[in-house]
Amino acid sequence: DQQVKQNSPSLSVQEGRISILNCDYTNSMFDYFLWYKKYPAEGPTFLISISSIKDKNEDGRFTVFLNKSAKHLSLHIVPSQPGDSAVYFCAASFSGNTGKLIFGQGTTLQVKP
Amino acid sequence: GAGVSQSPSNKVTEKGKDVELRCDPISGHTALYWYRQSLGQGLEFLIYFQGNSAPDKSGLPSDRFSAERTGGSVSTLTIQRTQQEDSAVYLCASSLQGMNSPLHFGNGTRLTVT
Numbered sequence: 001d002q003q004v005k006q007n008s009p010s011l012s013v014q015e016g017r018i019s020i021l022n023c024d025y026t027n028s029m030f031d032y033f034l035w036y037k038k039y040p041a042e043g044p045t046f047l048i049s050i051s052s053i054k055d056k057n058e059d060g061r062f063t064v065f066l067n068k069s070a071k072h073l074s075l076h077i078v079p080s081q082p083g084d085s086a087v088y089f090c091a092a093s094f095s096g097n098t099g100k101l102i103f104g105q106g107t108t109l110q111v112k113p
Numbered sequence: 114g115a116g117v118s119q120s121p122s123n124k125v126t127e128k129g130k131d132v133e134l135r136c137d138p139i140s141g142h143t144a145l146y147w148y149r150q151s152l153g154q155g156l157e158f159l160i161y162f163q164g165n166s167a168p169d170k171s172g173l174p175s176d177r178f179s180a181e182r183t184g185g186s187v188s189t190l191t192i193q194r195t196q197q198e199d200s201a202v203y204l205c206a207s208s209l210q211g212m213n214s215p216l217h218f219g220n221g222t223r224l225t226v227t
Binding site for chain 1: 117144146148153154155156157158161169204206208213214215216217218219220221
């Protein structure tokens with residue numbers, strides 16, 4: 001049973017445009033959500049997080065939106081840059097242990113120059 | 114400063130053999146996690162160590178898997194009698210104690226069981 005789902009395995013956008021990566025979850029008890037970015041042959045690196053008490057968190061070019069009623073979160077990257085090309089994983093946890101994460105399958109983003 | 118270090122970076126082993134994977138966390142990080150990523154899948158939680166507390170082993174897939182953390186620092190993940198389905202990238206991560214501290218991952222060990 002996949003509790004965190006990223007239904008788009010890949011996404012291609014033009015440099016300078018907005019990238020929108022989506023993630024759905026099934027367990028309404030999740031209360032902390034994160035996005036990680038992964039380059040080939042490297043470990044994932046933390047990008048941005050959001051607590052369930054918020055519906056938006058912004059950090060530079062990256063914004064995460066949380067829609068609790070729809071059990072949906074999204075990551076917006078604007079403007080997209082070629083260096084953003086990577087695999088993006090969303091993850092969810094319970095606030096009791098925000099390191100014990102349930103990950104989605106990942107979305108490969110390609111930003112074309 | 115140094116990040117999370119894992120060794121070996123690649124390991125090829127024959128089915129039935131035992132393997133040990135090593136993780137050196139970031140100095141001062143009290144929490145240590147093991148995850149694995151099978152081909153085309155997301156990361157799967159395996160085990161979690163926090164300070165001197167008993168580890169959370171709830172993610173270990175079978176009793177062939179075990180892990181220990183010596184002196185609150187280095188950790189080893191041991192897989193006994195490896196099977197082909199154990200082939201995956203095994204990732205270690207550490208974090209500071211406390212809520213909402215992000216995980217810092219190592220580059221992983223790619224395990225191939227032939």
